Amino acid sequence: MKDAGLASDTQATQGNLGRIFLLSFAAALGGFLFGFDSGVINGTVEAIQDDFGAGEVVTGFNVASMLLGSAVGAFFAGNLADKIGRRPTLIITALAFMVSAWGSGASDGSVPFIAARLIGGLAVGAASILTPAYISEIAPSSIRGRLATLQQLMIVVGLFLAFLNNYLIAQASGSASNAFWYGFDAWQWMYWIELVPAGVFFFALLAIPESPRYLVAANREEEAASVLESLGIASSVKEKIADIRSTLKEKRRPSIADVIQEHTGRIHPLLWVGIGLASLQQFTGINVVFYYGGTLWQAAGFTEASALLTNVVSGSVNVVFTLVAIALIDRVGRRPLLLVGSIGQALMLGTMAYVFATAAQGGASGIEMQGNQGVVALVAANAYIAFFAFSWGPVMWVMLGEMFPNRLRGAALSICGLVQWLSNFLVTWTFPILLGSIGLGISYGIYAGFGIIAFVFVKLFIEETKGRSLEDMSREVEATS
Secondary structure, three states: OOOHHHHHHHHHHHHOHHHHHHHHHHHHHHHHHHHHHHHHHHHOHHHHHHHHOOOHHHHHHHHHHHHHHHHHHHHHHHHHHHHHOHHHHHHHHHHHHHHHHHHHHHOOOHHHHHHHHHHHHHHHHHHHHHHHHHHHHHOOOOOHHHHHOHHHHHHHHHHHHHHHHHHHHHHHHOOOOOEOHHHOEHHHHHHHOOHHHHHHHHHHHOOOOOOHHHHHHOOOHHHHHHHHHHOOOHHHHHHHHHHHHOOOOOOOOOOHHHHEOOOOOOEOHHHHHHHHHHHHHHHOOHHHHHHOHHHHHHHOOOOHHHHHHHHHHHHHHHHHHHHHHHHHOOOOOHHHHHHHHHHHHHHHHHHHHHHHHHOEEOOOOOEEOOOOHHHHHHHHHHHHHHHHHOOHHHHHHHHHHHOOOHHHHHHHHHHHHHHHHHHHHHHHHHHHHHHHHOHHHHHHHHHHHHHHHHHHHHHHHOOOOOOOOHHHHHHHHHHHO
16 A cells, blocks of 8 residues: 555655754753653752661652552553543643652652652653653654654653752752751752753643544544644645554544454563563663762762762763764664663673672772772663663654554553553662672662663564654554464
8 A cells, every 4th residue: 555654754854843842842842851750869868868768668668659650640540632632631741740840859758759759750651651742743754763753862862860969959958868958858849940951741642632542543633633723734735544444443433442453362462572672771771870870870870979979970971872863863774773772781681790899898878989999880881871872762762652553552552551660669779778688789780681681672672763754564464464
């Protein structure tokens, strides 16, 4: 069948690329808040523990509670977006970010803090799946990868600015526990700063249109035509709407039940591939570095100030190499980046495992780096972040946003998002246990092993999606499943 979408995409690239980019950027602000909200906890853990008088178990849940909220938010957001639309669900997400930012900083104990972080987690989980879905549904196929990668770029920029925000405020006040502006503690302001980008995200969403693919699924074809025309593809609007309609179940909106194949009664096989991608991204241990960065480097013998500064350096590496991903993803494709990233992460994690396993025992942190071991560990950690940043970091989200057929995209993203955040929670929750029981060396050896598994998984199950329209991929999947 002729690809009506591809012809339209070419015209959109030439005609209204500026508008498409602005809409993608507005949606990707959700990724910024995703990153900021995930990273801000890094510099506040000890201050919160002292202020709240919390023990280790409660403190661990203070950190991990957001991840549970994210799992719930990711699961329900896709289904809600299929019912009321991508844009209204994103607006609700922006409001949740604002409530969480204020509530986290205003908390006077672990219970209200955990409640606020759970609300933030709902928003983070929702943003994690809705942003790539929305961008994929408005972007021309020729640049869809680069535009969808804006999500990951904004995530890492958010992480970086959260680390920088924490570092600067802690430096200005002397400690995260000290009073800062207007008599409030520094750690409170670390959370309240997020109100600014959350407000910008909210007002930006008021100006964007609904996804044309959602509008077609909701039988609002006149509105879909208007959006498609505004994206610069007026010459083939009718054909494009018919193309989208052909990949949906007639006169019925998508639902969570669509992940079950009618003729077999089994879960759609492509969903298992998405679940594999979502979980393996986390099982290589990336968020151990971002959530426990300060704790990790202090355990390796760094001072508190040096550990916080190291987080800023790692955040910078993350941003730079995400830009590399944007430059490469529509040129070399998704699959090659995943393969290179898997091997690179495994090698760097293996190097870190060796350094920590062979380090001398002793000192206040339990580890005494000798000779150039500290430098090797730091270089390997940042090289690991670089490999993640141009491969599994952005590419996983891009592929989840484009690999599923139109009729089950929302439902499949909900389930994959749930798995991704539960995997994140499992890794985050178990790291302190591994650190205390088997040490950093064996812990990083486990994460390196998952890097090898990720490489094999991509070789066996991942197909390239570069340059293909969502409708063509939808028909191909339906024909072969």
